[in-house]
Amino acid sequence: MKVSPAKENILKRVRNALSQPVQLPFPHAEGSNPVFQTAHDGLEIKFAEEFTKLQGKFIFCSSWDELSENLQALVENKEWTHVHCKTPSLLKVLKPYNPAYLNVGDEHTLDAAITDCEYLVARTGSIVLSAAQPSGRALPVFAPVHIVIAHTHQLVFDLKDGIAKMKEKYPGQLPSMISFATGPSRTADIEKTLVVGVHGPKEVYVFLLDEV
Numbered sequence: 001m002k003v004s005p006a007k008e009n010i011l012k013r014v015r016n017a018l019s020q021p022v023q024l025p026f027p028h029a030e031g032s033n034p035v036f037q038t039a040h041d042g043l044e045i046k047f048a049e050e051f052t053k054l055q056g057k058f059i060f061c062s063s064w065d066e067l068s069e070n071l072q073a074l075v076e077n078k079e080w081t082h083v084h085c086k087t088p089s090l091l092k093v094l095k096p097y098n099p100a101y102l103n104v105g106d107e108h109t110l111d112a113a114i115t116d117c118e119y120l121v122a123r124t125g126s127i128v129l130s131a132a133q134p135s136g137r138a139l140p141v142f143a144p145v146h147i148v149i150a151h152t153h154q155l156v157f158d159l160k161d162g163i164a165k166m167k168e169k170y171p172g173q174l175p176s177m178i179s180f181a182t183g184p185s186r187t188a189d190i191e192k193t194l195v196v197g198v199h200g201p202k203e204v205y206v207f208l209l210d211e212v
Contacts, residue, residue, distance in 0.1 A: 050125030054183030
């Protein structure tokens with residue numbers, strides 16, 4: 001096949017360019033740096049701000065005594081009698097406070113559920129949950145009210161940080177389900193009217209404990 005002089009000239013220039021690669025003019029523009037910068041006010045404040053914007057209820061506690069008092073006050077205010085918890089570590093810590101509201105009755109009649117979490121994402125106000133937790137997949141979604149007890153060391157800034165932490169925690173075998181719960185369940189599919197609690201909890205509380 002005969003190649004025109006003009007085309008041969010173009011191909012020659014392409015070959016020469018490929019044989020002498022040059023550095024990218026903007027090497028830091030390829031996604032190597034985080035898009036969102038960490039705030040200076042602290043992850044606790046950032047999470048509280050974003051979580052409450054999503055209609056979440058945030059309670060900061062400096063000790064287990066304070067957490068137990070706040071939890072008891074919430075239960076009495078809401079007049080709950082059946083709060084379910086499947087997390088042994090939480091049951092062990094709460095047991096000395098004799099919480100009468102904690103029982104193992106029928107899950108179909110529970111008022112609220114208490115669970116732990118994997119991590120809290122400050123930038124989006126999200127709660128990272130997984131199937132590896134003792135509460136399993138169903139309880140955080142099935143309960144009409146979801147109460148999460150977390151520690152300050154579980155705070156991460158962004159979603160990618162949460163995923164990285166999960167890979168470190170479960171090396172080589174991630175849980176079969178990882179979800180990012182961002183506030184109470186909601187939908188605006190029906191006539192663009194926002195409805196809360198359609199396919200999950202209608203209220204979500206996070207008790208953040210400033211203790212390891």
